[in-house]
Amino acid sequence: MALAPVSWLWRGLSRWQQDQVVHAAQLELARLRHVLEWSGQAPSVLAARLTARLEVTGGEARIARPFGWITHRGLVRRPSCSDVRCDDGARLDTGAECENCANVLHSRRAWRVRIAAEVDRELPGLEADARYREIEARMRRHAAAEAADFVDRQAKAREWEARRAAYRAEAEARALADRERAAAEAAARQVLGCADCGRARSAGLCEVCGHRRQTEALIGEAALLAATWSADLTDPSGVAAVAAEVRRAIEDAIAAEWAQFQQITRPDALEATGPDAVKDAAAHNAFLTAESAAVEYRQQALMMLGRSEDAQAEARRAFATELAKPWYRAVPGSDDAQRAAAEAAAQARTRTAEYLLAVRLEQLRTRARPEPVRPASWAQRLPGLAARSLGEEVLR
Structure with a gap:
């Protein structure tokens, strides 16, 4: 069902290419099942994506390399924002326009208005072309800064994920060691006799x-x-x-x-x-x-x-x-x-x-409860110690 829109292209693939396409389609279906509210919609959603991409391309007849087009353009999700449900500006689960994309577009427009106001305030009297070029230059610098910040946040996220994975592995190793130690201690206790009656193999108490x-x-x-x-x-x-x-x-x-x-x-x-x-x-x-x-x-x-x-x-x-x-x-x-x-x-x-x-x-x-035995104070013990006679070794 998912690959039905590209059935004509399928005939032009070799056996190895068909296997690779099937593998890529299965991976994409698995990703869609995690995103969609009903996992059974994944094949139809992927088929709709392939159909839309074919319409944008102009039909199957205009595709010269079927394998490359299917694996790198047809099956691949093309998000317009950071939302995992976004594909070409539309929501995968509802089919409606992606709200996050609208927010990104609104944010970019707001930044453009803000930068234009800064240019007018800092460089008054610029001609229209010069003003446009200055605004575009500052927008590019702002986009580059955002991209650098995004890359930095991704690196930090990967670092934190690696740390969490290391912590999880360490915790699992400790839990495994604790379980093994507990099992060994339980096995050792099983061979002990009863402390009261002496019955053999009673784990210390029958x-x-x-x-x-x-x-x-x-x-x-x-x-x-x-x-x-x-x-x-x-x-x-x-x-x-x-x-x-x-x-x-x-x-x-x-x-x-x-x-x-x-x-x-x-x-x-x-x-x-x-x-x-x-x-x-x-x-x-x-x-x-x-x-x-x-x-x-x-x-x-x-x-x-x-x-x-x-x-x-x-x-x-x-x-x-x-x-x-x-x-x-x-x-x-x-x-x-x-x-x-x-x-x-x-x-x-x-x-x-x-x-x-x-x-x-x-x-x-x-x-x-029995009262704890408290040792006598030094004031009570010193007279008795003073009355003792010293040994010959001490006197020498």
């Missing part, structure tokens, strides 16, 4: 021990959540008692879930899947139960802290503030006003409960 650690962490978190509202945070024994009660409750729940799991699962079938399948299943069951319990204890803590005096006071203030807004002040007893005030109070109560929970958890975690 699944059973990993679930056990996670279960212990969840039980500790649940104990802290329960202590935030049911224990005096300044009393370590009370916090410990709540933690022991929570641990006992979660362990009972784990035992009950495991017993129910054993009732619906055949132990011999489970053992047939692997030597450690029973341990894996028990550890996973304990982890899931502890995770569910931690979520429940968190919800319970938020509910209880939401009933505290601080949360209730914040809810009352939010309720009164909502009713005091201008659009509810006139009708504070309406259903809309009461509903909006209730929603604001609930949100304030929830925010306060979450804040109280975060503060109390941080307080419990801070007290659970």
